[in-house]
Amino acid sequence: MTKVKVVTIPSSMLPRPKQIESSDLKFGTCVDELVPALRAEIKKANGDSDEIIKWQEKEVKRYEDKAP
Numbered sequence: 001m002t003k004v005k006v007v008t009i010p011s012s013m014l015p016r017p018k019q020i021e022s023s024d025l026k027f028g029t030c031v032d033e034l035v036p037a038l039r040a041e042i043k044k045a046n047g048d049s050d051e052i053i054k055w056q057e058k059e060v061k062r063y064e065d066k067a068p
Contacts, residue, residue: 007059015048017041 020037022030 005063007056007063009052009055013048013052013055015045017045 018041020034020041022033
């Protein structure tokens, strides 16, 4: 019989992106204002994802080490 262990990511590790807004609603200038903020959020989200992946790998290894 195969045992399955479900590993749930703690809610504290889940990415929490912030809302990006522009003070200028004109098409050309608001894009210039938003792009750096959006790039920063993408970079942060990628870092959060990397942390989650590392955590998952560590948890899987921990349970594999305990397996008979």
